[in-house]
Amino acid sequence: MFSGNLLILLTIRGSRLREQTMYFFLSYLSFTDVCFTSTMAPKLITDLLAQQKTISYNSCMAHMFYAHFFGATEIFILVAMTYEHYTAICRPLQYMVIMNRQVCYGLIMASAVGAFVHSIMQVLIIIQLPFCGPSQIDHYFCGIFPLLKLACTDISLLVIAIITTTGVLSILTFVALVISYIIILWTCSSEGFLKSLSTYGSHITVVFTLFLPLIFTYVPMAASVSNDKIFALFYTMTAPMFNPLIYTLRNTDMRNAMRKVW
Template sequence: MQLNNNVTEFILLGLTQDPFWKKIVFVMFLLLYLGTLLGNLLIIIIVKTSQALKNPMYFFLFYLSLSDTCLSTSIAPRMIADALLKKTTVSFSECMIQVFSSHFFGCLEIFILILMAVDRYVAICKPLHYMTIMSHRVCGVLVAAAWVGSCVHSLAQIFLALSLPFCGPNVIDHYFCDLQPLLKLACSDTYVVNLLLVSNSGAICTVSFVMLLFSYGVILHSLRNHSAEGRKKALSTCVSHIIVVILFFGPCIFIYTRPATTFPMDKMIAVFYTLGTPLLNPLIYTLRNTEVKSAMRKLWSKKLITDDKR
């Protein structure tokens, strides 16, 4: 389908065209990206090396941090580099790859958040059968299904993008390639494509968000039968998960559940879920989780001991 297009590359306008603000954007988002990498890679290392974090919740947390790292990496490095250039262009193929990767890892994060909610439901509402239901094999199958589902979703996005004819102009008023800004450049009626986009990305975001809020509502309601200590621990974990869900799904629902119209605030809202949430997730899970903080201290102590022996 690409051969029928007159456009071979796109121009990304980024967040701003002002030289001074482009330097600010470069510094700010470089720091955000480095913080995202540091925080998520730290969680990945801790979960993999700590024997105390081998239960299913941390198994899913590992993949949440992995998806956060990959989601921000699919967008941030290009955006940071573009902030130093006067004219930023991206080839048609690179644009399609970015559409695929951003939707793949974004959808994977949604599915992982759902799995984390399922895990918390079983742990709190079915504690006696927790390790039987959420066995290592079951968790592995669930994560594999999440990867397959994300791939199917992303392939659907690519199919929609490749079905659009681009005759010019080729200027994308955004800092990365996504279907919403691409729809504005198509030289044909995009009503059906936009309808499919809303029914795909929009439905996944909205339905998943409602399911997650309902599931955590059930979990919180069931806590009334637990002891004060157990209620406090479960409540702390669930509140962390709910914060992550709201921070991630709020911007996604705003972007993907409306007609093919763009607003000036769209780019900043997209920044929040592509860079902001991946940065905040490690902070939320480490600052509110005593087991993760304990594992971090043990890892740091082990490193100090190893350095002293040298």
């Protein structure tokens, strides 16, 4: 998954695809996936090989911050990519004006700032809690729900706050993305429907692969399974691993660019 996303990033940066807005966002999505997997995979592999699995408090806080930061950045970039697709299909005459390079960089910066605010809020919630009991986390990374269960205080209000913010935000973002793609496909003519479905089908696949596990983790009905590592594997490992396959195998421009660059 690391090498696949790095391959996409280097291919786009080393070809003329970088001049196209869609691939501009795709390169940043691949960069985010590289950073995200670099945050998650090394610790997971180390724990699988080590007999004694330990992590310091400060390292755990840093791990949680970067995991949430790069994960949230990926979500916001997917939203920006959907906006770019909507503009290209529904407002083609104004596309070059709306999606100029300054706007693209602004969307990337807004994604990073929004992800930073989200991540720092998760850390601030944890560092104010007292921990006086067991220090064993039933998870392969420092997630906020596993850490909350170690706190020696009433966390019911914090759990509700996290569910109503992160959970509801995940649902609303997922619904907005699905509706946007429905509008995009509906706007296409009968001749261009199949072409658009083939082009944007990969993006829809990424959205479903990433958001459905998040929703199952953070919606109110999932509070009892918030420690379930199976759901976490999908949005921390599976989605970043399939992104390069989804975006390259079904994309003629990417395949041609890879042949020229490599």
